[in-house]
Amino acid sequence: MNDxxxxxxxxxxxxxxxxxxxxxxxxxxxVYRVAYGVVRQREDALDIVQEVFxxxxxxxxxxxxxxxxYTYLYRMxxxxxxxxxxxxxxxxxxxxxxxxxxxxxxxxxxxPDRILAHKELEERVKAAxxxxxxxxxxxxxxxxxxxxxxxEIAEAMGxxxxxxxxxxxxxxxxxxxxxxxxxxxxxxxxxxxxxxx
Amino acid sequence: MSRGEGRMNHRCSSVxxxxxxxxxxxxxxxxxxxxxGHLPDCPACRETLHSMERVRNLIKSPVEVAIGKESFPWVWxxxxxxxxxxxxxxxxxxxxxxxxxxxxxxxxxxxxxxxxIAILIFVAAPLLFxxxxxxxGPSVVEYVESQTYNVMVYELEDSKGTVIWLFExxxxxxxxx
Numbered sequence: 001m002n003d004x005x006x007x008x009x010x011x012x013x014x015x016x017x018x019x020x021x022x023x024x025x026x027x028x029x030x031v032y033r034v035a036y037g038v039v040r041q042r043e044d045a046l047d048i049v050q051e052v053f054x055x056x057x058x059x060x061x062x063x064x065x066x067x068x069x070y071t072y073l074y075r076m077x078x079x080x081x082x083x084x085x086x087x088x089x090x091x092x093x094x095x096x097x098x099x100x101x102x103x104x105x106x107x108x109x110x111x112p113d114r115i116l117a118h119k120e121l122e123e124r125v126k127a128a129x130x131x132x133x134x135x136x137x138x139x140x141x142x143x144x145x146x147x148x149x150x151x152e153i154a155e156a157m158g159x160x161x162x163x164x165x166x167x168x169x170x171x172x173x174x175x176x177x178x179x180x181x182x183x184x185x186x187x188x189x190x191x192x193x194x195x196x197x
Numbered sequence: 198m199s200r201g202e203g204r205m206n207h208r209c210s211s212v213x214x215x216x217x218x219x220x221x222x223x224x225x226x227x228x229x230x231x232x233x234g235h236l237p238d239c240p241a242c243r244e245t246l247h248s249m250e251r252v253r254n255l256i257k258s259p260v261e262v263a264i265g266k267e268s269f270p271w272v273w274x275x276x277x278x279x280x281x282x283x284x285x286x287x288x289x290x291x292x293x294x295x296x297x298x299x300x301x302x303x304x305x306x307x308x309x310x311x312x313x314i315a316i317l318i319f320v321a322a323p324l325l326f327x328x329x330x331x332x333x334g335p336s337v338v339e340y341v342e343s344q345t346y347n348v349m350v351y352e353l354e355d356s357k358g359t360v361i362w363l364f365e366x367x368x369x370x371x372x373x374x
Contacts, residue, residue, distance in 0.1 A: 144253045
């Protein structure tokens with residue numbers, strides 16, 4: 001945490017909304033990425049972003065500066081997103097909108113059959129992620145989406161690096177198993193983006 | 198990580214333990230050299246790495262697409278509005294905060310005050326609720342004056358009788374009931 005960030009946090013702790021705006025400007029994309037990574041649905045992810053910043057404004061007084069601010073925020077986002085998933089579990093999971101999911105890179109990709117294939121793929125990924133435990137899901141998103149180091153993930157989740165590695169390993173293994181058709185050697189109908197890894 | 202065991206060579210067992218750390222860029226320089234020296238000769242380990250990359254891509258790509266399409270200024274406006282709304286206290290919160298601030302309701306004042314009120318009630322209650330036993334004053338129904346007698350008639354309050362007073366003069370009087 002640099003001096004400027006510490007000063008902004010301190011102002012926010014005193015109830016300064018402009019300071020919250022500065023934090024929002026700095027972190028809203030990260031918050032959205034984690035939220036979207038968990039719920040995989042635009043509206044829900046945006047709801048989580050709002051909820052997180054409102055919650056942050058009320059509880060930032062509890063941040064004592066013993067850890068990095070971003071790991072504190074990541075923990076808050078993850079908890080909020082996982083809670084959100086629990087609450088909405090009773091409601092049948094919404095289908096992915098046409099403009100969500102994988103990038104359709106050219107006109108050929110925008111053919112109805114390709115759109116359908118992409119939608120099906122994203123539904124499969126979503127279903128597979130729902131089968132992971134909340135902890136496995138959290139480490140996978142922190143690592144694969146946000147690119148956090150093991151140390152940063154451990155700090156955000158309040159566990160050891162060994163635990164992070166173990167959760168990551170079993171999470172990946174489960175995902176590979178559940179998405180076997182897409183992972184092992186790739187499928188013939190994969191989009192160029194999907195193959196460009 | 199599952200892999201094509203049939204194609205593993207003898208160095209796989211030691212390198213495979215490092216593959217995930219290598220993929221996550223968490224290896225030391227020495228471990229990195231070891232893995233990179235092994236990969237060109239081992240299709241199984243390369244496939245393991247590719248599988249991890251594909252899973253990463255499946256998880257990450259839709260997130261990148263989604264964030265590329267999103268604009269956030271309106272999200273901030275909603276947050277700001279929500280905070281402002283929640284900042285306005287409810288009647289209950291206002292009352293509570295007034296009670297918190299008022300010195301009358303601090304413990305130092307409140308406890309003696311409650312004790313004093315309790316003593317006052319304890320002392321005054323018997324007086325307040327005691328039934329009055331005093332005989333109610335009779336109400337005069339009629340009063341007649343003449344040269345010889347003055348007569349006063351009145352009824353008792355519970356209508357159990359009528360009292361007639363006869364006054365002969367200032368000194369004498371006869372009462373019947």
